[in-house]
Amino acid sequence: xxxxxxxxxxxxxxxxxxxxxxxxxxxxxxxxxxxxxxxxxxxxxxxxxxxxxxxxxxxxxxxxxxxxxxxxxxxxxxxxxxxxxxxxxxxxxxxxxxxxxxxxxxxxxxxxxxxxxxxxxxxxxxxxxxxxxxxxxxxxxxxxxxxxxxxxxxxxxxxxxxxxxxxxxxxxxxxxxxxxx
Numbered sequence: 001x002x003x004x005x006x007x008x009x010x011x012x013x014x015x016x017x018x019x020x021x022x023x024x025x026x027x028x029x030x031x032x033x034x035x036x037x038x039x040x041x042x043x044x045x046x047x048x049x050x051x052x053x054x055x056x057x058x059x060x061x062x063x064x065x066x067x068x069x070x071x072x073x074x075x076x077x078x079x080x081x082x083x084x085x086x087x088x089x090x091x092x093x094x095x096x097x098x099x100x101x102x103x104x105x106x107x108x109x110x111x112x113x114x115x116x117x118x119x120x121x122x123x124x125x126x127x128x129x130x131x132x133x134x135x136x137x138x139x140x141x142x143x144x145x146x147x148x149x150x151x152x153x154x155x156x157x158x159x160x161x162x163x164x165x166x167x168x169x170x171x172x173x174x175x176x177x178x179x180x181x
Contacts, residue, residue, distance in 0.1 A: 034102065039101060042105060051101070061093050070085035124154050
């Protein structure tokens with residue numbers, strides 16, 4: 001059996017149509033993280049029905065954007081454009097829902113420390129994107145380098161506090177084992 005050569009996804013034509021979709025979807029993780037924290041905050045503040053209404057509005061926005069953007073994507077970008085339109089719809093819907101929830105709670109869920117942490121994390125992510133692009137076609141090795149750069153920078157700027165993570169994990173394992181934290 002012939003050993004497979006490590007190549008970049010960009011070199012694989014069967015994945016070419018997904019590249020645009022994935023690049024559009026990349027920021028959704030940050031918005032989903034914010035939406036999750038904000039949704040939890042709304043529940044804790046006793047604003048469950050507000051969260052429900054925002055979620056319903058998100059469903060309506062999603063359907064409308066899909067009906068608009070998928071045909072536009074197909075028309076202007078061909079078959080891959082349908083996925084790009086759907087990805088764009090998801091990003092815009094998530095931005096709308098996250099924005100509505102953030103507007104609803106305003107300063108009640110995020111303090112200066114958490115906003116600073118989010119800013120540092122966004123900065124580290126931006127640097128990692130630049131590094132990733134500079135590494136070009138290194139294949140799977142690039143992902144390992146990206147992870148190392150992310151971890152190193154996040155620890156260096158204080159966006160990732162290893163001591164806090166260790167204490168959290170230790171307490172979680174103690175509680176799971178039945179020992180007091």
